[in-house]
Amino acid sequence: MSESNSFNRLSHGVQRWIYRQGWQSLRAVQEKATPVILDASKDILITAPTAGGKTEAAFLPVISWLEDSGPECGYGVLCLSPLKALINDQFQRLELLCESSGTAITPWHGDISSSLKKRSWKSPQGVLLITPESLEAMFVTRAHELKARVQNLHYVVIDEFHAFIGRERGQQLLSLLARLEQLIGRPLCRIALSATIGDPDMALGFLRPDGSRSGIHLDVAHESLQLQLMLKSYIPPQDDLPVSIEMAQDLFLWLRGSSHLVFANSRRTVEEITDRLGKLCETRGLPLEFFAHHGSLSRDVRHFVEQRLKDGEKPTTAVATSTLELGIDIGEVTSVAQIGAPANVSSLRQRLGRSGRREGTPAILRLLVTGHGDRHNPSPIDLLEAELFQAIAVIELMLERWVEPPDQYSLHLSTLVQQILSMIAFKGGINAASAYRTLCQQGPWQNITPDFFARVLRGLGANQVVRQLPTGELIVDDVGERIVSSHTFYTAFEVPEEYRLVAKGKTLGTLPVTTPYMEGQLLIFSGRRWAVQSIDPQAKVMTLVRAKSGLAPTFGGESAPVHQRIRQRMRELYLRDDIPRFCDSQSAELVARARQYFHDRHVDTRHFVQDDRNLFWFIWDDDRMLDTLKILATLNDYPAERMGPCVMVQYTGDPKHLIGKIHDYLTNCTQDDLAAEIKPQPLGKFDESLSEDVIREAFVREKLDVERAAAYISGLM
Incomplete structure (x- = not known):
């Protein structure tokens, strides 16, 4: 280790811990990360394979800083994680490292004892491991005490960063960080850890949406994977x-x-x-x-x-x-x-x-x-x-080491509503300009214009979620008060109403109440067979006893979207004549048959295959494109559904006629016109607080691609 400059920059307690682990050297990513993190002048994205040493790459220098220069009062490091179980793992993994350096570390989530959290809150120090939801709760319920606990923060570490990118919890996380930096009056060094990132530059942009601080990507050379x-x-x-x-x-x-x-x-x-x-x-x-x-x-x-x-x-x-x-x-x-x-x-x-x-x-x-x-x-x-x-x-x-880029289309208005209400709860009231500056100019809603933000606020006002005082200040109104007071407010995602399943006094899990159940019904849950012994509709509890047979229940939920590049590779595979080496003989036979059908029916050049009831329209594009064409067909009186790489249309006539009708419709239709024709579909937990026109526009912007669909249809004419 004597030849390692990075090792020599670590604190004595951290060096002592490394010697106790029996390490002969630091890993490459740890050597790279140590000086950059200790410098703390840039945001940092660290990517390495699973078990590749990312956690230590971040925490060896972070805990060294705490030991050598950390504050005597207040947390110095915040580590945000998407799962409680990950926080528990991180605590076990880092506890001895922190002990060796004389640094406190506290896990904080709903399953941690209140006594431990009280002790930490009374004497905050070192590292705080927390979920975005628990940090949100601090902003709402501990508003007057929060600043004193976080004013000496220096680093924010985000674990499993890819799990946040482009998602509602990611918007919540970045909004909380923007609000945190505004609270303490300075930027924090943000360190993101991930094993799977397709576009590091885009990920760095997501890490600091306003671009006010430069970022660096630290990676290790890809080792050949057996x-x-x-x-x-x-x-x-x-x-x-x-x-x-x-x-x-x-x-x-x-x-x-x-x-x-x-x-x-x-x-x-x-x-x-x-x-x-x-x-x-x-x-x-x-x-x-x-x-x-x-x-x-x-x-x-x-x-x-x-x-x-x-x-x-x-x-x-x-x-x-x-x-x-x-x-x-x-x-x-x-x-x-x-x-x-x-x-x-x-x-x-x-x-x-x-x-x-x-x-x-x-x-x-x-x-x-x-x-x-x-x-x-x-x-x-x-x-x-x-x-x-x-x-x-x-x-x-x-x-080929390709990974999907993050979703760039979603407006995440539901999470925006949550953050507006959270800001009001924290401060007692806010003005619209301040909220826009924090959430949209400094925070993650960079694609929201001042005019659109004003429309969001007007919708919240019309639905009695917020109210504007004569001074111009926004406060929580009656409906908003009920929303903020709910114990589910801190989560950005929808938590469905569910039955709790109990057997011999032990809770096995939950099932959605949307599916009807009855006493005596047989089901499979936790890999075992059960019969429903009793149902308490008020308490939402189902009591189960073991049975000899059962059926797996329906849980609901949506399938994950498929990227355009996957569908385009599927099309390329039909046009090739090689059989991938990893296919078994049955797969190889099915590939050959499918390719023959693809060529016999001229799927690539004609785009359409008909049977006696439906027209199958093969588009080889992402779900947004397929959904756009599905809706356009339906609006022209041809009911349609998305099926894998195609749109199935209830139509048996000439495809040219269908294309012509959609082309004529698009010639006289803008994206706003299309939004006006679609029944509003709330996309998120708090969307029902918004006006119908905002919900419509958000749905069209997030789920449809009218401009690209129009170009595609023109190409078929």
């Missing part, structure tokens, strides 16, 4: 048995006896596959080693699975949704499986990063998709094997 990869297709049997039976049998043979992760695209699939794997263990007299993990399961149920994986004493496979994508510490897993075509490259990269973390150990990825083959009465989508081709496209783009 990857074992297989894509296997399953054809539903002729007897209409679900294909999940054969999938579960293969997963059982591949995975039994060691630890793995199996990802699925829906909670329902997680439950179905976990149930089948559990029954295979039971019928063979083997101990259970397959467990469900998703957001509707209780914290205790999820923690049990995470801890069992982390302990590594028993073979354990978690069947999960995106809940295990992020960096929760679960130890080593041998392989990763994915059921169904991934919707995006970013998610698949995160999932793959869970395998092959030990040096010299390959990452293993198995993808299982449903094909269609010779099924009765197939649609053109079936015959083109769209799911299989999407899976291949995502894999190829991942291998």
Whole structure:
């Protein structure tokens, strides 16, 4: 370590901790990050693979600063994380490092004891690990005490930064940081950590939306990844048995006896596959080693699975949704499986990063998709094997190191409403110009004009959410008071009304109340089979008892959007004649058949395939484009639906006639005209507080692309 300039700049306590770990040297990303972070003159984006040393790259110099120069009173470092479980992991990971340097560290979220939080609030010091929601609550409920606790902040560390980019919680996070800097009267050094970033420059722009401070991206050279990869297709049997039976049998043979992760695209699939794997263990007299993990399961149920994986004493496979994508510490897993075509490259990269973390150990990825083959009465989508081709496209783009850029279209007006109300609650009242300056000029709503912001405020006023005093000051009105007083106010996302599921006094998780349930109904939950014993509609509690059969419930939720580049790669795959090496023989046969159908029906040149009821319009573009054309067809009296890479139109006539009608409509229609014809669809939690015209315009701007659709239609004329 004596030759390391970065090591020599670290504090004595941090150096002592490094020696105790037995490290022979710092990792490359840690060598790079230390001088830049200690200089603290720029914002910093640190990217490295999962288990690549990002956390230490940020915290070795940050805690060194705390030990050598940190404030005696007040927090010096704020670390924001998207998950409570990640905060718990970070605390365990950093506790001894902080102890070695004599630095305090406090985890802060809803599950942390109030006594620990009270002690920290009374004598704030060192590092505060917190979620955006808990920081939001501090602004609202601890308004008069907050400044004294944060006035000596120097660094803000954002963990799993990619989980915030382009999302409502990201808007909330950046708004809170802008308000925090305004409160203390100076900029903070923002440090973002991520394993998956497609465009670092764009990510740095998101980190500091107003560009008032320069940023630097610290990366390490990509090491060649040892990857074992297989894509296997399953054809539903002729007897209409679900294909999940054969999938579960293969997963059982591949995975039994060691630890793995199996990802699925829906909670329902997680439950179905976990149930089948559990029954295979039971019928063979083997101990259970397959467990469900998703957001509707209780914290205790999820923690049990995470801890069992982390302990590594028993073979354990978690069947999960995106809940295990992020960096929760679960130890080593041998392989990763994915059921169904991934919707995006970013998610698949995160999932793959869970395998092959030990040096010299390959990452293993198995993808299982449903094909269609010779099924009765197939649609053109079936015959083109769209799911299989999407899976291949995502894999190829991942291998080329491409990642989707963040969403640039969403206005996130719901979160803007939340932040306006939060600012009023914090200060007691605000003027519109001050709110616009903080949220839109310095904060994340850079695409909101003063005129549009005024329309937002007028809508809030008309709906009795805010009220303007004769002095011009905005205060909370009656409806706004109820919103801010709700315990759910601090979350930027919608929390659906749900039943709590209880068995033998233990809470298993929740199910949405939108689905009707009745006593005696059989269901699968947490990978087990249950019968509904009783329902308490007032308390929203369902009591369950074990049963011998069940069906996986419907959880709701939307599928993830698919990027234009994935759909364009799908089209390219139909035009190629090679078979990717990672395809099994069944997949290779389906690829060849689908390509033959693609060429026989001239899909690439004609764009349309018709059957006796519908017109299938192949566009090979992102969901915004497909939704725009779907709505345009519907507005011209041709009901339509988006299906994978195409729009299915209820029309059996000449496609030229349909294109002509849409072209004529667009010739006399602007985006504003289209907005006026669409029924307002609130997109976020607080959108109903806005006026209908603002909701309409936001929907069109976020979900549709009229200008590009018009150019596309003109090209078909």
